[in-house]
Amino acid sequence: MPAIALADSLRVALVRMGRRMRRERADENLSLHHLSALGTLQQLEEPTLARVAAAECVKPPSMVKTLQHLESLGYVERSDHPSDGRMVLFRISDKGEQMIGETRERRNRALASAIEQLSPEDRATLERAVPIIERLAEQ
Amino acid sequence: MPAIALADSLRVALVRMGRRMRRERADENLSLHHLSALGTLQQLEEPTLARVAAAECVKPPSMVKTLQHLESLGYVERSDHPSDGRMVLFRISDKGEQMIGETRERRNRALASAIEQLSPEDRATLERAVPIIERLAEQ
DNA sequence: GGCATCTCATTAGCCTACCTCACGACCCCT
DNA sequence: AGGGGTCGTGAGGTAGGCTAATGAGATGCC
Numbered sequence: 001m002p003a004i005a006l007a008d009s010l011r012v013a014l015v016r017m018g019r020r021m022r023r024e025r026a027d028e029n030l031s032l033h034h035l036s037a038l039g040t041l042q043q044l045e046e047p048t049l050a051r052v053a054a055a056e057c058v059k060p061p062s063m064v065k066t067l068q069h070l071e072s073l074g075y076v077e078r079s080d081h082p083s084d085g086r087m088v089l090f091r092i093s094d095k096g097e098q099m100i101g102e103t104r105e106r107r108n109r110a111l112a113s114a115i116e117q118l119s120p121e122d123r124a125t126l127e128r129a130v131p132i133i134e135r136l137a138e139q
Numbered sequence: 140m141p142a143i144a145l146a147d148s149l150r151v152a153l154v155r156m157g158r159r160m161r162r163e164r165a166d167e168n169l170s171l172h173h174l175s176a177l178g179t180l181q182q183l184e185e186p187t188l189a190r191v192a193a194a195e196c197v198k199p200p201s202m203v204k205t206l207q208h209l210e211s212l213g214y215v216e217r218s219d220h221p222s223d224g225r226m227v228l229f230r231i232s233d234k235g236e237q238m239i240g241e242t243r244e245r246r247n248r249a250l251a252s253a254i255e256q257l258s259p260e261d262r263a264t265l266e267r268a269v270p271i272i273e274r275l276a277e278q
Numbered sequence: 279g280g281c282a283t284c285t286c287a288t289t290a291g292c293c294t295a296c297c298t299c300a301c302g303a304c305c306c307c308t
Numbered sequence: 309a310g311g312g313g314t315c316g317t318g319a320g321g322t323a324g325g326c327t328a329a330t331g332a333g334a335t336g337c338c
Contacts, residue, residue: 129268
């Protein structure tokens with residue numbers, strides 16, 4: 001399969017899947033991308049706004065809004081950077097940690113049950129594909 | 140890897156990839172999802188509004204807007220359904236066909252060149268994963 | 279054959295989540 | 309000390325979804 005055709009079909013699949021996932025948030029208090037930002041906050045070494053935004057493939061002003069919202073809900077706290085006064089470090093609060101633990105499973109349940117119905121080969125393929133897609137997204 | 144964890148990482152990867160792709164439309168006249176709708180129009184047997192919307196994983200009112208826009212640009216034409224007066228059939232115009240041919244390659248070029256840098260194994264994995272993701276999206 | 283009900287496309291109005299541009303605060307370098 | 313880059317943030321705009329409501333046409337049931 002030529003790279004262009006693969007890119008095309010990948011694009012179509014991802015757009016549709018994205019819409020499918022977005023529709024699933026009906027009964028949740030936190031949207032998909034808020035949860036994703038919290039996850040990133042957990043992973044990053046020194047989570048400044050710019051770094052979180054970059055990890056989420058989003059521009060800084062967008063991430064400001066997201067983090068402000070999470071902060072207003074008490075899921076995120078901020079502290080000054082020890083040496084650089086321009087930067088702000090964001091970290092997940094205890095309340096945020098707790099909420100993530102409770103929410104993530106419920107959040108992914110529909111997708112997980114669809115995944116459980118895949119054949120073992122398909123599931124293994126999917127598992128190998130995820131980091132590849134992550135890598136493509138970073139560029 | 141448990142299904143929940145796979146669902147979680149897949150979700151994160153797809154969200155980021157979606158954002159990355161969306162940002163790539165700078166110099167294009169047609170957005171990602173317009174192009175996708177045109178592609179669906181080409182594939183469907185009897186492309187009524189509801190069917191196109193379903194294929195694109197979108198609600199009918201959203202697809203109305205999309206098709207109206209494409210119609211205003213001359214890429215889509217509509218005709219009455221032969222037997223059911225409630226329905227409308229949408230089809231891609233000659234101008235639309237031509238535009239698709241020109242645009243799709245340019246559109247996918249950045250993604251394709253990222254794909255070309257993958258190892259052959261990764262590329263093969265990706266190729267196998269696409270239809271699996273499509274299937275997940277349909278549910 | 280006529281009324282109730284259902285389906286389809288459409289409109290109106292809203293919301294989320296991005297973007298760019300502009301700005302003030304701060305860092306660093308000379 | 310002061311000039312240029314970087315960081316977070318505010319303002320304002322846009323894209324692309326959604327639900328609810330509406331009107332036209334189909335269908336089903338006496």
